[in-house]
Amino acid sequence: MQERITSQQWQPGDLLPSEQALSEEFGCTRATVNRAMRELSDAGLVERRRKAGTRVVQPSSHPATITIAIIRQEIENKGQTYKYLLLERLEALPPEDVRVQLGLEQNEKALFLKSLHYGDGIPQQLDVRWINLSALPQAADESFADIGPNEWLLQRVPHPNIEHVFRAEKATAEEQRLLQLQECEPVFVIERRTWILGQGITYVRLVHPGSRFQMATRSSAEPIFN
Amino acid sequence: MQERITSQQWQPGDLLPSEQALSEEFGCTRATVNRAMRELSDAGLVERRRKAGTRVVQPSSHPATITIAIIRQEIENKGQTYKYLLLERLEALPPEDVRVQLGLEQNEKALFLKSLHYGDGIPQQLDVRWINLSALPQAADESFADIGPNEWLLQRVPHPNIEHVFRAEKATAEEQRLLQLQECEPVFVIERRTWILGQGITYVRLVHPGSRFQMATRSSAEPIFN
DNA sequence: TAGTGGTCTAGACCACGGT
DNA sequence: CCGTGGTCTAGACCACTAG
Numbered sequence: 286m287q288e289r290i291t292s293q294q295w296q297p298g299d300l301l302p303s304e305q306a307l308s309e310e311f312g313c314t315r316a317t318v319n320r321a322m323r324e325l326s327d328a329g330l331v332e333r334r335r336k337a338g339t340r341v342v343q344p345s346s347h348p349a350t351i352t353i354a355i356i357r358q359e360i361e362n363k364g365q366t367y368k369y370l371l372l373e374r375l376e377a378l379p380p381e382d383v384r385v386q387l388g389l390e391q392n393e394k395a396l397f398l399k400s401l402h403y404g405d406g407i408p409q410q411l412d413v414r415w416i417n418l419s420a421l422p423q424a425a426d427e428s429f430a431d432i433g434p435n436e437w438l439l440q441r442v443p444h445p446n447i448e449h450v451f452r453a454e455k456a457t458a459e460e461q462r463l464l465q466l467q468e469c470e471p472v473f474v475i476e477r478r479t480w481i482l483g484q485g486i487t488y489v490r491l492v493h494p495g496s497r498f499q500m501a502t503r504s505s506a507e508p509i510f511n
Numbered sequence: 512m513q514e515r516i517t518s519q520q521w522q523p524g525d526l527l528p529s530e531q532a533l534s535e536e537f538g539c540t541r542a543t544v545n546r547a548m549r550e551l552s553d554a555g556l557v558e559r560r561r562k563a564g565t566r567v568v569q570p571s572s573h574p575a576t577i578t579i580a581i582i583r584q585e586i587e588n589k590g591q592t593y594k595y596l597l598l599e600r601l602e603a604l605p606p607e608d609v610r611v612q613l614g615l616e617q618n619e620k621a622l623f624l625k626s627l628h629y630g631d632g633i634p635q636q637l638d639v640r641w642i643n644l645s646a647l648p649q650a651a652d653e654s655f656a657d658i659g660p661n662e663w664l665l666q667r668v669p670h671p672n673i674e675h676v677f678r679a680e681k682a683t684a685e686e687q688r689l690l691q692l693q694e695c696e697p698v699f700v701i702e703r704r705t706w707i708l709g710q711g712i713t714y715v716r717l718v719h720p721g722s723r724f725q726m727a728t729r730s731s732a733e734p735i736f737n
Numbered sequence: 738t739a740g741t742g743g744t745c746t747a748g749a750c751c752a753c754g755g756t
Numbered sequence: 757c758c759g760t761g762g763t764c765t766a767g768a769c770c771a772c773t774a775g
Contacts, residue, residue: 290670291707297669303741314765319742327553330670336741336773344665346580347703349675351728354572439570443523444516444556449575449728453679453699453721471697471721473679477573481517495679495697502577502675529760540746545761561753562760 286321290330290341297343301331349502353449353475355435356402356410356491365404369433372463373399376425379415379488386478387417387485396424398434401463408464409497414489421486438479438487445479445486452476453495464494471495512547516556516567523569527557575728579675579701581661582628582636582717591630595659598689599625602651605641605714612704613643613711622650624660627689634690635723640715647712664705664713671705671712678702679721690720697721 286307289295301307304322308315322339325331329348333339360367376394379387389395396416402409414434416424427437452474456466464472475491512533515521527533530548534541548565551557555574559565586593602620605613615621622642628635640660642650653663682690682698690698701717 293669297666305741314767315742316744316766317764319744320763322742333742334773335743335771336739336775338741341669344669345584346578347673347675348576348578349673350574350576352572352574358571440523443519443567443570447573447575447728449573451677451699451726451728453697453719453724455695455697455721469681469695471679471681473677493679495681498679500677502673502677531760540748541761542747542763543745545763546744548761559761560755561762562755562758564760 286325287330290325295341297341299341301339301341303338351500351502353500355433355439356412357433357436360402360404360409363404366406368403368406369431370401370403371398371429372401373397374429376418383415383488386488387415388480388483389417389419389485394418398429400429400433402433407497409493411460411463411492412489413492414487416487417485420481420484434487435489442479442481442486445481448478450476451500456492460492464492466494473498473500512551513556516551521567523567525567527565527567529564577726577728579726581659581665582638583659583662586628586630586635589630592632594629594632595657596627596629597624597655598627599623600655602644609641609714612714613641614706614709615643615645615711620644624655626655626659628659633723635719637686637689637718638715639718640713642713643711646707646710660713661715668705668707668712671707674704676702677726682718686718690718692720699724699726 295301302310304315304318307318311318322331322333326333330342331339332342354362357367357369375397377397378384378392379389379395379397383395384393387395396418398412398414398416400412402412412434416434416438418425421441423441429437454472454474456464456470456472460466460472461470466472473493473495475493477487477489477491479486512527521527528536530541530544533544537544548557548559552559556568557565558568580588583593583595601623603623604610604618605615605621605623609621610619613621622644624638624640624642626638628638638660642660642664644651647667649667655663678700679697680700682692682696686692686698687696692698699719699721701719703713703715703717705712
């Protein structure tokens with residue numbers, strides 16, 4: 286069925302035969318056709334609606350899946366030696382936008398952390414972060430001197446909900462200094478918000494030197510074949 | 512089952528009961544358990560191996576799904592008026608790396624296109640592209656004066672395989688001029704390679720002003736709930 | 738209201754890969 | 757070896773919704 290779509294035998298907008306009809310054509314049961322169609326639907330090749338049937342999607346976007354590894358892994362995978370350095374740790378009132386994103390009360394303090402991650406002695410990531418202490422009171426007792434907040438959180442809140450924003454920005458003066466950047470060198474910024482059951486966990490800004498970082502992707506449509 | 516994982520009742524590394532056991536516990540058939548487990552597996556919460564069983568993943572990365580809309584949609588969604596301008600169109604020998612990625616012969620020419628996309632008269636995207644003419648001979652007859660190459664391709668090759676790379680870069684002099692950038696303003700670059708059945712289709716570099724562009728994401732783990 | 742997809746049961750065979 | 761997940765059959769009921 287995927288072949289028929291990519292070969293344009295079934296074109297965008299076309300209505301596919303019903304599961305019933307396809308199960309007869311391919312000589313299998315409807316459950317098998319349903320399973321295949323659901324995979325095509327997950328991959329974004331078709332859209333399904335009860336009674337209306339299944340149609341080939343008119344593609345107007347490229348869906349893609351990325352994997353953001355924790356920085357230590359990424360550095361060690363490159364064969365570099367990893368070093369972690371805590372720069373700042375304090376409990377304070379977060380700025381308004383962070384306060385709202387974490388779902389904190391008006392005068393509720395949160396944990397602020399600033400840390401640097403090196404590969405072969407060269408700064409690779411600046412981690413600037415707020416952690417919700419009502420959600421994670423244990424964080425108040427952790428020094429974060431020896432473990433990065435990202436790893437620490439992943440161990441304690443294994444599968445949170447996540448939202449990311451990616452941006453290319455001009456480095457601030459502080460970022461330029463901490464990341465040892467040259468004049469005019471851009472930074473690749475990942476902003477991440479995690480929460481679980483509606484409760485904000487952390488808000489973090491991951492700043493990477495533009496010249497030492499990139500992110501890659503693989504189509505979600507591909508793995509279906511073969 | 513997802514609740515048991517997020518609540519740490521089943522912790523990272525833990526072996527889950529077999530499908531057989533779970534089907535008895537939940538009072539359903541193994542097929543139903545299998546379907547649920549497959550969704551958890553797709554979402555990256557568990558890993559499954561025959562004979563070895565199913566384990567909660569030790570999370571060491573954040574998977575995420577992004578959608579890269581075609582630029583015209585993105586601009587129109589913001590309520591801006593879209594304008595397209597073709598800057599350059601010629602058939603030429605591509606540089607070596609592009610030649611290899613498209614799978615072209617040594618002295619095979621390809622179609623080179625350079626175009627700009629405006630929102631409310633302000634440049635939002637520079638599209639610099641090579642198209643494989645053996646894969647798409649029809650492209651030689653298209654002027655691309657009135658339609659962007661991205662849209663044109665999506666209409667003709669609806670569901671190709673895709674690879675992306677994202678980067679923050681310093682704008683070249685030409686990019687700075689074409690995108691009307693200020694001194695030192697970074698660009699967000701998306702490099703895209705598409706192919707179908709092993710045949711390269713296009714290689715494109717989408718250059719966005721860092722100050723007017725961002726990319727967002729939503730966790731793939733979330734939609735399971737509710 | 739009729740036809741579509743969504744989902745489930747009950748049962749079966751098999752490939753893989755730890756032990 | 758043999759327990760695990762992967763996949764399929766055959767049949768059923770139901771929710772949704774376009775016509």
